[in-house]
Amino acid sequence: MTSTTNTYRGRFAPSPTGPLHKGSLVAAVASYLEAKKYNGQWLVRMEDVDELRNVKGAADSILRSIEAFGFEWDEDILYQTQRKEAYAEALQQLKEQNLIYPCTCSRKSLKAKAASGEITSGQLGVIYPGFCTNNNFSNFKTDEYAIRIKVLEQKICFDDELLGANSQNLKADSGDFIIRRRDALFAYQLAVVVDDAFQNITHVVRGVDLLDSTVRQLYLQQCLKYNQLQYAHLPLIVHANGDKLSKQTGAQSIGDKADIPLLVECLEFLGQNPPKELERDSLNNVWCWAMENWELNKINSAQD
Numbered sequence: 001m002t003s004t005t006n007t008y009r010g011r012f013a014p015s016p017t018g019p020l021h022k023g024s025l026v027a028a029v030a031s032y033l034e035a036k037k038y039n040g041q042w043l044v045r046m047e048d049v050d051e052l053r054n055v056k057g058a059a060d061s062i063l064r065s066i067e068a069f070g071f072e073w074d075e076d077i078l079y080q081t082q083r084k085e086a087y088a089e090a091l092q093q094l095k096e097q098n099l100i101y102p103c104t105c106s107r108k109s110l111k112a113k114a115a116s117g118e119i120t121s122g123q124l125g126v127i128y129p130g131f132c133t134n135n136n137f138s139n140f141k142t143d144e145y146a147i148r149i150k151v152l153e154q155k156i157c158f159d160d161e162l163l164g165a166n167s168q169n170l171k172a173d174s175g176d177f178i179i180r181r182r183d184a185l186f187a188y189q190l191a192v193v194v195d196d197a198f199q200n201i202t203h204v205v206r207g208v209d210l211l212d213s214t215v216r217q218l219y220l221q222q223c224l225k226y227n228q229l230q231y232a233h234l235p236l237i238v239h240a241n242g243d244k245l246s247k248q249t250g251a252q253s254i255g256d257k258a259d260i261p262l263l264v265e266c267l268e269f270l271g272q273n274p275p276k277e278l279e280r281d282s283l284n285n286v287w288c289w290a291m292e293n294w295e296l297n298k299i300n301s302a303q304d
């Protein structure tokens with residue numbers, strides 16, 4: 001056996017903004033089966049970094065659901081609210097490289113400038129033109145400002161395991177982006193990169209709604225001298241009207257009992273062609289079948 005077969009480390013990283021729903025179950029199933037296929041570890045990380053969006057009880061409810069479905073995670077669950085020191089250290093590392101600056105622009109003023117055509121939009125929304133790039137931290141007495149990271153005028157490419165070649169030019173698509181918010185909360189982009197490195201994650205399997213974030217994350221990995229990860233972005237389950245299924249759009253939540261037909265439906269959605277009778281089988285047998293038959297590349301990525 002070569003050592004590469006057991007160095008795989010994957011993760012499931014839900015945000016506790018509501019109970020587990022079908023869309024997040026799909027990401028859990030795919031990341032789990034892919035990790036198992038490579039004899040890897042599968043970690044669970046609670047992405048509660050955006051404290052304003054956390055819903056009381058949601059983290060425990062998500063964990064109870066995945067436990068009921070029979071997922072077995074390795075190591076302790078990491079909570080981002082416990083990781084502020086690590087994020088602050090990463091920020092310091094970026095500061096020492098002169099890569100970050102305080103930004104005092106309000107969202108309102110940027111919006112007004114965008115509306116009047118003074119600044120334009122790119123792939124990731126309004127392109128921040130670097131108004132504050134010369135701001136010096138020593139001139140700011142309080143912490144009431146956002147912090148942005150300087151990006152490069154250069155195309156960053158990556159090869160998605162499901163979607164193939166992808167690229168973005170951050171200068172043209174977003175401009176310098178926020179890594180710590182005005183309200184002093186760390187931005188998701190920074191937290192996820194610091195935690196993936198801390199947990200030695202090698203492979204990320206997640207929904208295609210995060211495809212757009214990947215280049216910002218690769219860029220932060222480069223700046224912080226972390227290893228680059230491998231990514232696979234899954235199609236999203238959508239409502240009949242094409243909207244993404246999410247807690248916000250009223251996705252039905254999953255309770256504390258294993259719903260075997262739902263698990264089989266996830267496998268079906270993921271292109272694995274489970275036999276119909278699996279729906280009436282035991283949870284254990286469903287997982288056995290899934291582990292024996294799982295192939296990431298059976299996923300039909302055209303459906304998103």
Ligand code: GLU
Nearest residue numbers: 013014015047192206210
């Ligand atoms: N916490 C993110 C979400 O629930 C997932 C982040 C990730 O997988 O990188 O949408």
Ligand code: ZN
Nearest residue numbers: 103104105132
């Ligand atoms: Zn600014």
